[in-house]
Amino acid sequence: MIEADKMREHVVSTSEADPAALDVRDLYVSFHRRGRDLPVLRGVSVHIGAGETYGLVGESGCGKTTLVLAVVRYLARNGSVDAGSISVDGDDVLAFDEESLRKWRGERVSMVYQDPASALNPSMRVGDQLAEVFAITKPCLPLMPRIWPVKACSALPCPTPVRPFAATRSSSPVGSNSASS
Ligand SMILES: Nc1ncnc2c1ncn2[C@@H]1O[C@H](COP(=O)(O)OP(=O)(O)O)[C@@H](O)[C@H]1O
Ligand SMILES: [Mg+2]
DSSP states (O other): OHHHHHHHHHHHHHHHHSOOSEEEEEEEEEEEETTEEEEEEEEEEEEEOTTOOOOOOOOTTSSHHHHHHHHTTOOOTTEEEEEEEEEETTEEGGGOOHHHHHHHHHHTOOOOOSSGGGGSOTTSOHHHHHHHHHHHHOTTSOSOTTHHHHHHHHTSSOSOTTGGGTOOTTOOOTTHHHHHO
16 A cells, blocks of 8 residues: 555656656747748647647648647748747757757657558568668667567557568559459
8 A cells, every 4th residue: 555655656756757748839930932931830839748648620721730840840941940949858859950850750759640651652661661760760779670670560559560571552452353353
């Protein structure tokens, strides 16, 4: 009982001490188009605590994607953060140099797009694409880079984690030939 109480205290104090998963303050983003700056985000603030789930809804074109792209520093070349701050898990995202940004994207943060399948290159095997991420972000890992993506896939609710290593997006489904005959 004492142990359980201690644990609860520990959990509470740990979560209170944890930095916010995302803390966006007074963010202004604009896009430069046809010689003009088009403001898209004007003074947006979002706070997501550690361990919280957050849903952002709004009409099409209101700036949801722009906000997320600004957070991961993936804005189009004509976009710019004009004011405000972005902190992810305590890191000042706007202060990252290119090298830190690359490492951060490889290890700490990721964007899952609405159509993740279209993010894959149809001319490469899925496994090769996953292995590439590990080869770039973890060059110090031992040889056999394919082992790491298989391990990562094994952590997913995927019944056959090794299968994607033989598949490409354009692979014909099994039985498609028989259907046409
Ligand atoms: N690269 C860009 N250049 C100019 N305008 C853009 C660019 N990207 C997005 N926009 C404009 O920013 C606004 C917000 O777009 P977006 O963030 O995609 O909205 P949402 O995701 O909420 O549908 C829209 O008016 C869109 O046309
Ligand atoms: Mg969008």
